[in-house]
Amino acid sequence: METGTMANVLMNQTSSWNSTSATTTAGSDGRNFVFNDPVQRIILAVIFIIAFVVGFTGNGLTMLAVALSRKLRTITNVFVVNLAMADLLTCCVLPWNAVALLSFSGWPLPDWVCAGAALVLYTCGGCSLYSLATIAINRYIIITRSLKTYRAIYTKRNNAIILTICWLVPFSVSLIPPLCGLGELGYAVKYKTCSHKTAHPLSDYYSMLQAAVLYPVPLVIVVVCYIKIFLHTRRHMRTMTMSDSSDTSVTNTKRSSPNGTPHHEPNKSVKKRLNRRQVEITKNMLFVVCAFGLCASPYCVSLMIPPSDPAIPWTAAILLFNSCVNPFIYATKHPYFKQVFGSMLKCRCTEIPEQASIIRTISSMRSSFRSTRRKNKKPAAHRYHSDNINTVMKEADV
DSSP states (O other): OHHHHHHHHHHHHHHHHHHHHHHHSOOSSSTTOOOOOHHHHHHHHHHHHHHHHHHHHHHHHHHHHHHHBGGGOOHHHHHHHHHHHHHHHHHHHHHHHHHHHHOTTSOOSOHHHHHHHHHHHHHHHHHHHHHHHHHHHHHHHHHHSOHHHHHHHSOHHHHHHHHHHHHHHHHHHHHHHHHTTSOOEEEETTTTEEEEOTTSTTHHHHHHHHHHHHSHHHHHHHHHHHHHHHHHHHHHHHHHHHHHHHHHHHHHHHHHSSSOOOSOOOOGGGGOOOOHHHHHHHHHHHHHHHHHHHHHHHHHHHHHSGGGGGGHHHHHHHHHHGGGTHHHHHHHHOHHHHHHHHHHHTTOGGGSTTBOHHHHHHHHHHHHHHHHHHHHHHHHHHHHHHHHHHHHHHHHHO
């Protein structure tokens, strides 16, 4: 009897271990995966918290820099601020995912909190992609078209329409399918995060729909625009090289000609060089695009390949960590942001180029306050000195 009892206990323990391992690892096709490993969940939660702190600070400084410096209030930076806003909101919901990962007994708060965090996360992620596409189009037009055309396209009304589309498309793709029964936002039991409920029978189709709408379209726009910018710049540089050689030959001919008359005049339109500053800014925006592409591609690919479920938590962490990368690119590469960030971090806002009216107002208030304090101190000392003299005079009379 004892031998049989021990055998039953061992069999029960073995079956229990097998069932646990089946929920913590992937099956042959990856579809039986459940993210139950406590160590991995804690690591991801720490990554989300770090991304929240760094991203919230960096994107907040980016938006504040544009608010404090009129030099940064360009049309391109309208879309840069939009990107920073999307990244800032993404960082704000990361603590909710950390709570979900660290709650080993399930989601501890009402379901609508997790669903709202998931909606913000998906919307802001898609908005970041479309913002990068609008930045690419903006750089393409300013490099390859005339300034008159550029200003005609980017009016205040058109900018408002573009920004609305950047938010409306990902918001619709994230919200409308669940309302129609294609997936459901909320706590994902499989991944232990606030995304979409993986227990829903159509959750895979919801993921693939998001990946298909939010990723390829802006990616194609970005790639095409920057390739066209590169080809235009290279063609322009070749033309300038030919123009320079033509100018040199004309100069030599003029020097050797008896009457000093050149045989031909160089085309003045060819002499028109690209704005080096705009090219430099375009390169910096390309760094932002490359950083986002490197971070977003693994996640989007893993969404479109269902057997890659075990990789989704980690690829999602890579994608979300991108929300705190862009401010570092601005601070190290962008010529104007670098200057303003330096003044802000040194607490020398008076050194910010082309200061906003609020800084000038605060500076004038501080200077007037200091002058008022000095005036108040001086009469007080004078009165004290006068009182002493009067006292001495009275004592002398006595």
